Amino acid sequence: MASTQDFRNGLVLNWKHDLWQIVEFQHVKPGKGGAFVRSKLKNVRNGKVVDNTFRAGEKVETARVERRDMQYLYQDDLGLHFMNTETYEQRSLRADMVEQKDFIKEGSKVIILVDAGTEEPLTVELPRQVDLLVTQTDPGLKGDTATGATKPATLESGATVYVPLFINEGDLIRVDTETGDYTTRVTAA
Template identity: 35%
Template sequence: MPKINGNEIRPGNILEHDGHLWSAVKVDHVKPGKGGAFAQVEMRNLRNGSKLNERFRSADKVERVRLDQKDQQFLYETDGKLVFMDLESYEQIEIDSELLGERRAFLQDGMMVKIEYYDDEALNATVPQKVTCKIVETEPVVKGQTAANSFKPAVLDNGVRVMVPPFVGQDEDIVVNTETMEYAERA
């Protein structure tokens, strides 16, 4: 695995540190008035989700890990496990539903999900950035309410609450950004 200097760490990098795999969440480069510069790195453990703040000087060497990414199709959920299928080998794998976190609600049957592997261990799963959902409950359209920044609450078919523009009504399909959990556009 390639070693990188402490000042080359960027958010999103996967690092091996103290025998564990960490994802760099936030990186601040600090140049104090006295002493050498360093990178203050907030990291999240990929296996148990714990967080760690660590300082790396530019002379420090850190192992950077590359994860293999595979697109896999979601089949079903059973006992808190999500079952996916590799479309090339038709092999099925189970991963914890907690791996997706709050994005779990956007998972739909047959959806392609990007799963990141370290050796044969699934460490991360990413749903598509934009997902189409149906609005099951929202307030009716009020005539004359055309203020540019007015939004109203809506409940989607998966139970997630989002804010939508006033012109969007019940039983309409909308596109939701899964990263920000916000309305993107009409479907």
């Protein structure tokens, strides 16, 4: 059991007969009445996000979850296949369990949250930003940097994002996996 004082982003709660991860929270002390904690919770099984208010000091049962480093191998009719980077054990997950799967390419590192009691995989966390190669887009023109206009570009993972006009095929770009937006062009080191 944890108190609302123990809340932190990423904590997984066993609440309302399901597992919920704290996305964000805020302790509120109004001038009149008791203090409370306003929170945004995400269901780890289906991705549904809800807002909830807890009374200050309220006890909530926490779930024991483990974060495991995995490597994405490939996708087939059975789903997406991952390998544990420590034990080399392979596991397949249904495609609907993986949010933003369009930004994963073979060999990518991800984190899989696993229920420690049942060994059931709960969710897949991608890195906040990924670097992907542009495989198809309209040619860019010199001087098209200040207009702010965008064009669609297909990436090596199969995802389509909108990029500035100066991006060309073969460019390496950085994409925010939470929003699916272009961030910057990456220069080769």
